[in-house]
Amino acid sequence: MILEHAGNAEARTLAGWRKLGGYASVEKALKGMTPEQVGEEVKKAGLRGRGGAGFPAGLKWSFLDRKSDKPRYLVCNADESEPGTFKDRYLMEHLPHLLVEGMIVSSFALGAKTSYIYIRGEYMYLLRLLEKAIGEAYAAGYLGNDILGSGYSLDLHVHPGGGAYICGEETALLESLEGKRGNPRIKPPFPASQGLYGCPTVVNNVETIATVPHVLRMGGEAYAAIGVGKSTGTKLISASGHIKRPGVYEIELGKVSCEEFLLSDAFCGGPKNGRPIKAVIPGGSSVPVLPLALFLKTAKGEARMMSYESLADGGFVSGTSLGSGGFFAMDESACMVRNLWNLTRFYHHESCGQCSPCREGTGWMEKVLHRLEAGQGRLSDIDLLVDIAKKIEGNTICPLGDAAAWPVASHIRHFRHEFEYHVKYPEKVKDPRHGEREPVAMPK
Amino acid sequence: MPKVTIDGQTTEVAPGTTILAAARQIGGALVPPAMCYYSKLKGSGGKCRTCLVKVAAQSAANPNPMPKLVASCSTPVADGMVVANLTSPEVLETRKAIVEFLLINHPLDCPVCDQAGECDLQNLSYAHGLQRTRYEFERRTFEKIDIGDRIQLHMTRCIMCFRCVYTADQVAKHRVHGVLGRGDAAEIGTYIQNALDSDFIGNVIDVCPVGALTDKTARFASRVWFLKPMDAHRACTKCSGKVALWVKGNEVIRVTGRRGAYGEVEEFICNECRFDRKELGDWVVEGPRRIESTSVISANHYTDLKQLHIVTQKHLEARRLAGAGPEGSRPRGPHEGGQADPAALISG
Structure with missing residues (x-):
């Protein structure tokens, strides 16, 4: 649905996009609906935030402080920097007008007169694409003063970030947008009451906003009929790793089983090099990793589906999370210690340094993991890592601390034998590709 | 007026008061320690995480506990809120962990540090820290920098409380220093070597909870x-x-x-x-x-040991009969109109 016209060069221009039915939602909303009605449709659709946390978008919109006499803002979070996630990039590259359209109707629903797309610094080429699309929309009267004669005015700006992962956290994003250091704010107050420049603000992911035009086109109830239970609609999954067909896929939530997604030729196409898949991280680097068996079937023995609920089945002990849809699969040649070290190195590098558990803990974990990976670790290091992760989790200002702690806890929970292998055979693990020569066997 | 219960003690506070402020209103041992919060600096707090407490009941209307520990310095109270600080093993365990984190990149050079003896971090680690460290890697070190001719910055000791940044903004009204870098590479600095020379900038020395900012006119002069x-x-x-x-x-x-x-x-x-x-x-x-x-x-201010006067009812009765005041024969200090003797004063 979202990716319907992706790859069609026509969809990149305003004229072409209109030919494909684009901007119909703008006409529908601005000419025939009240902002409340638009919000109601999104609520009915059960649309959940696509950035990772899966918070219902309609509910988030309803928290916006509408009594305040301050201006309201809508900010689109295009600071997609979770390792393994590249769905927003694909979306913005191929369908820039879909995002612009979504921004217009969402801003209309929220009563925002100025809206921003905060895009990560590395996506500079997308910034130019988006600015071109916005320029076309201004020229066609979809942006600016008195849009389509409805009396509603909107200015839309694209703002590049400096390339910091932390600026994907909504309050750090707002700080950065205000021109300050991208440190997350202490909540409460939440952005819904005091966000950008102290004014009520809603921050939504690119994919969430790009879904809103479809919700309006179909109607909220029709959209909610897609998917299963509370996982309504479709979700973009960016698949990578040791699979035959990496790429961005749109799936109907809850209708595709994990097995089908991983092995079928319509999606990932199975393992790439003939080696069996060992582990899967289904929702971007911060969500817990699962061994293949637990990924395909829940602890109860049911087939796992690609949906918010099914992936989370079993909590963090035997489940994981759909997160942002950054799916990556690793075959048995991958070293889980090295993988975890690499992930932790990322979180260490991206920690803002504001609060102490994350600032000091991520670096500590990275150093211990580096030692283990190099074959210089001790058995006690494994428990030390679990302990540090436990003490970071939940004790930080923003979720980056949790995001750093979860992979550590889950890698050790499910692949402790590989960490022990690194302690027992320091000579073998000196070669970083030791898994290719001699895969570490899963314990029975 | 919201009523809040902290470690079993209930108090009434003004709406909008934070848990920490309410605890300070009660006073005593139940007050959570704070390394970055400074009540006179707006916006400070929330960063060090030493003041984390458990909210066992959010309010009278919503008696559910909060899912995570919260920073007491930045969480406002609600009517009927129940907070556990010292009575929660989870809080004490976490506080121990936070102290460990804070000490990871602290040199523990108290024997040569001017702040020793009046250092918040020292007090905190005595109260909540471990006896030994589990951190075996190199700690970060910096060269000492003279930021201005009166203030020395020794980043090695800094715990990134951000207090000096707020002080420069709010007290000195002229800030030339700030936080540079990110994560555990973050440091306080002036970017291009610069002097801190506005009128009230010396207060950064007082607000610094550790010995990272010291008074050059008094460095190493005395413990x-x-x-x-x-x-x-x-x-x-x-x-x-x-x-x-x-x-x-x-x-x-x-x-x-x-x-x-x-x-x-x-x-x-x-x-x-x-x-x-x-x-x-x-x-x-x-x-x-x-x-x-x-x-x-x-x-070191007790020059000699003095006998303690134990005043009993019997003594008081005897004194009343003798026509003397209940104060007895204790030498009176200057506040009470007596002779000022510095040695006696300080020991008093």
């Missing part, structure tokens, strides 16, 4: 516990002129703000009072400052 802190004032056009003088004999070793409850100064003082008035004659000495008897600073 704090060899000095006698005296309340003093002078007519100052820039600030209130009310300071604490740290005296050794007749020599003023250093001048600071009057650090009172929870290590916070009563009033910010200007650079002239702090750095340029080092003669006793510049000051009107009011008397000795009260020092907590548990503080190491009080240790």
Whole structure:
């Protein structure tokens, strides 16, 4: 649905996009609906935030402080920097007008007169694409003063970030947008009451906003009929790793089983090099990793589906999370210690340094993991890592601390034998590709 | 007025009060420690995580606990809120972990640090820290930097509380330093070597919870516990002129703000009072400052041991009959109209 016209060069221009039915939602909303009605449709659709946390978008919109006499803002979070996630990039590259359209109707629903797309610094080429699309929309009267004669005015700006992962956290994003250091704010107050420049603000992911035009086109109830239970609609999954067909896929939530997604030729196409898949991280680097068996079937023995609920089945002990849809699969040649070290190195590098558990803990974990990976670790290091992760989790200002702690806890929970292998055979693990020569066997 | 219960003690506070402020209102041991929060600096707090507490019931209307521990310095109370600090094993366990995190990149060079004896981090680690470290890697180190001719910055000791940044913004009104870098590479600096020279910038020394910012005019002059802190004032056009003088004999070793409850100064003082008035004659000495008897600073001020007078009902009765006041024969201090004897005063 979202990716319907992706790859069609026509969809990149305003004229072409209109030919494909684009901007119909703008006409529908601005000419025939009240902002409340638009919000109601999104609520009915059960649309959940696509950035990772899966918070219902309609509910988030309803928290916006509408009594305040301050201006309201809508900010689109295009600071997609979770390792393994590249769905927003694909979306913005191929369908820039879909995002612009979504921004217009969402801003209309929220009563925002100025809206921003905060895009990560590395996506500079997308910034130019988006600015071109916005320029076309201004020229066609979809942006600016008195849009389509409805009396509603909107200015839309694209703002590049400096390339910091932390600026994907909504309050750090707002700080950065205000021109300050991208440190997350202490909540409460939440952005819904005091966000950008102290004014009520809603921050939504690119994919969430790009879904809103479809919700309006179909109607909220029709959209909610897609998917299963509370996982309504479709979700973009960016698949990578040791699979035959990496790429961005749109799936109907809850209708595709994990097995089908991983092995079928319509999606990932199975393992790439003939080696069996060992582990899967289904929702971007911060969500817990699962061994293949637990990924395909829940602890109860049911087939796992690609949906918010099914992936989370079993909590963090035997489940994981759909997160942002950054799916990556690793075959048995991958070293889980090295993988975890690499992930932790990322979180260490991206920690803002504001609060102490994350600032000091991520670096500590990275150093211990580096030692283990190099074959210089001790058995006690494994428990030390679990302990540090436990003490970071939940004790930080923003979720980056949790995001750093979860992979550590889950890698050790499910692949402790590989960490022990690194302690027992320091000579073998000196070669970083030791898994290719001699895969570490899963314990029975 | 919302009512809040902390560790079993209930108090009524103004709406919008934070849990930490409510705890301070009750006072005593149940007050969570705070390394980055400073009540006189707007926006401070929330960063060090030492003041995390457990909210066992959010409010009378919603008696559910909060899912995570919350920073008491930045969480407002609600009516009927129940908070556990010392009574929660989870909080104490976490606090121990936070102290461990704070000490990872701290050099523990207390024997050569000017702050030792009045250091918040030192107190915190005595109260909540581990006896040993589990961290086996190299700690980060920095060269000492002179930021201005009166203040020295030793980043090695810094715990990134951001207090000095807020001080420069709000007290000195002119900030040339800030936080550079990210994560554990974050540091306080001026980017291009610059001097901190606005009128009230010396207060960054007082707000620093550790020995990262020190007074160059008093560095290594004496350990704090060899000095006698005296309340003093002078007519100052820039600030209130009310300071604490740290005296050794007749020599003023250093001048600071009057650090009172929870290590916070009563009033910010200007650079002239702090750095340029080092003669006793510049000051009107009011008397000795009260020092907590548990503080190491009080240790060297007991010149000799004195017999403790135990006053019983029988004594009082005997004195009343003899026509004397209930005060008895204790030598009276200057506040009570007696002779000022510095040695006796400080031991009193």
